[in-house]
Amino acid sequence: MTAPPDTPRPLIAEVLAWCSGIAYVALVYVVMLNTREPTGMRLLPVALLAVLLLPLVPRRPVPALMLLAGVSFAATVHAQSVLAAGQHVMAGMPPARSQAWQIASLQAVLTDLIVGWTAATRSRPITVVSALMALGTQIAGAAYYRDGDAAFLSASVFLTLLVVTAWTVGHSVGERRRHSTDLRTRAAEQAVVAERLRIARELHDMVAHSIGVIAIQAGVGRRVIETQPSEARNALAAIENTSRDTLAGLRRMLGALRHVSPGDGAPLAPAPVLADLEEMVERTGDAGVRVDIEWRGERRALPAEIELSAYRIIQEALTNVVRHSGADACRVTIDCQKDRLSLEITDDGRGPSDLPAAAGYGLTGMRERAALLNGEFAAGPRQEGGFRVTARLPLPVAAP
Numbered sequence: 001m002t003a004p005p006d007t008p009r010p011l012i013a014e015v016l017a018w019c020s021g022i023a024y025v026a027l028v029y030v031v032m033l034n035t036r037e038p039t040g041m042r043l044l045p046v047a048l049l050a051v052l053l054l055p056l057v058p059r060r061p062v063p064a065l066m067l068l069a070g071v072s073f074a075a076t077v078h079a080q081s082v083l084a085a086g087q088h089v090m091a092g093m094p095p096a097r098s099q100a101w102q103i104a105s106l107q108a109v110l111t112d113l114i115v116g117w118t119a120a121t122r123s124r125p126i127t128v129v130s131a132l133m134a135l136g137t138q139i140a141g142a143a144y145y146r147d148g149d150a151a152f153l154s155a156s157v158f159l160t161l162l163v164v165t166a167w168t169v170g171h172s173v174g175e176r177r178r179h180s181t182d183l184r185t186r187a188a189e190q191a192v193v194a195e196r197l198r199i200a201r202e203l204h205d206m207v208a209h210s211i212g213v214i215a216i217q218a219g220v221g222r223r224v225i226e227t228q229p230s231e232a233r234n235a236l237a238a239i240e241n242t243s244r245d246t247l248a249g250l251r252r253m254l255g256a257l258r259h260v261s262p263g264d265g266a267p268l269a270p271a272p273v274l275a276d277l278e279e280m281v282e283r284t285g286d287a288g289v290r291v292d293i294e295w296r297g298e299r300r301a302l303p304a305e306i307e308l309s310a311y312r313i314i315q316e317a318l319t320n321v322v323r324h325s326g327a328d329a330c331r332v333t334i335d336c337q338k339d340r341l342s343l344e345i346t347d348d349g350r351g352p353s354d355l356p357a358a359a360g361y362g363l364t365g366m367r368e369r370a371a372l373l374n375g376e377f378a379a380g381p382r383q384e385g386g387f388r389v390t391a392r393l394p395l396p397v398a399a400p
Helices: 008-033 040-053 061-089 101-121 124-145 149-224 229-252 274-286 304-325 357-372
Strands: 290-297 329-336 340-347 376-381 387-394
Touching (some): 040 061, 040 101, 061 124, 101 124, 101 149, 149 229, 274 290, 274 304, 304 340, 304 357, 357 387
Parallel strands (some): 290 329
Antiparallel strands (some): 376 387
């Protein structure tokens, strides 16, 4: 397993994020103490220091908002006190409180941006409490730079509108993102259901074919049992082998059965097997992709459900190569061992990041087929480029 060596990384990133948030508070305090009149262009260092909060916001937006709100209030009070002190030594200047709004507005904008992020990524109760906390801090700071009830009221209304707008936008973005996630999840579930229904139909074909063979052989045996005993024995042997294979397939794939309404157009042709791959290779070549098949191990007859699932996995993998990879050639390796059947389909095309949703549903179907047979499935990019699909299907051990 390679996961344990990677486990400390999230902890290190968390510690660095907290360090950056605390560094923002300390550096803003130092900058404000060394700025005589924190207004106009002197606010630029304070605004640039907000970059230090960015690593903490995605991981811990609520603590980042609390830090920023506290810094906002302290910076507003400090700016008012500095400007008020300058008022006493420089005659003819406008009232000091009319100048402190600049740093308060800057901090309000930064705070509202975090409010919007919190509304987009956290639950509604947390976001509402966070927005109220930010608004309360901003209104408390407004009392330091607005004189008179009318000025204070107008500032409070303006700050309230900013917070409500930020929360509404963030909440709308979060709702849209959650809705998109629900749609993708529902689509994946529907793809699984559709794939299982298709497997059930194919299993129905296999069972119907086997029962038909049994019925014919039983009829033959009944007619010749008196006159041709050897033919009757051959018919009974065929019935035994067919029924054993069918029962084994039913036991392994019982979980895939689904009730299908009659007359829904289920195919009646025999299920495809690995021997039919040559025809598929021909069709894929006509589509512009050369397929090289390499057989390993012993080529022998396999249980019908194994042959069918292997055929469908290869078929879906080749379909993804033709439609989505952009490759002009691919390789199919079929390794038939005593206890397992291994499949590998590789190409040199694009990786999975460029595949549309339809290709993802195809991978879901292949994974479902392997899981129903207690097999293993994997799909992902190759280190040398391209894409690889692998499947390992267990085979029943033949009786001695």
